[in-house]
């Protein structure tokens with residue numbers, strides 16, 4: 221089990237946040253329909269070779285478990301989450317590694333091209349994964365099932381639900397919330413809520 225470093229802080233709730241014991245559902249346009257026969261996870265852009273996995277192939281990859289907290293910019297924090305799925309490192313290895321120019325990632329959801337962006341150095345840490353399970357149960361559709369990105373060290377809007385694509389980029393590219401005023405980086409400990 222990989223333990224997110226932020227869970228080891230003495231004070232685990234970032235500034236301006238309050239703890240919730242529930243798990244709210246939050247997204248821009250609701251749960252999209254996903255046909256598992258057509259589901260794909262694509263790793264593309266500035267990688268050595270582009271990867272497109274179907275559900276069966278994705279299921280065969282080595283798995284990790286991550287214990288982490290989840291901080292939504294709307295001010296709730298859900299502590300003590302156990303996620304399991306595939307480490308992004310494993311996916312980038314399948315793609316033969318990233319090209320030298322790759323500096324950012326855009327994560328795409330099945331909800332009509334919704335994306336979010338983050339720096340490669342925040343993406344390539346050991347507690348970032350494509351999760352299929354939460355607290356031992358398969359992710360429900362409203363929480364991003366069958367598979368979602370989880371980026372524990374940034375605000376929860378960077379944890380793309382219904383993940384379908386990971387694009388490696390040389391330049392940062394604002395996603396849905398970032399174009400609507402949210403921060404390009406989104407560190408909850410620095411309260412990077414809104415744009416620069």
Ligand SMILES: Nc1nc2c(c(=O)[nH]1)N[C@H]1C(S)=C(S)[C@@H](COP(=O)(O)O)O[C@H]1N2
Pocket residue numbers: 243244245246247248249292293328329330331334362363364376377378379380381382
């Ligand atoms: N594809 C996609 N992922 C998304 C969103 C979205 O609208 N679409 N909303 C984000 C926001 S703002 C938050 S706070 C978290 C919420 O995840 P949850 O609904 O599982 O709590 O998902 C993030 N991931």
Ligand SMILES: [Mo]
Pocket residue numbers: 246292293294376377
């Ligand atoms: Mo959010």
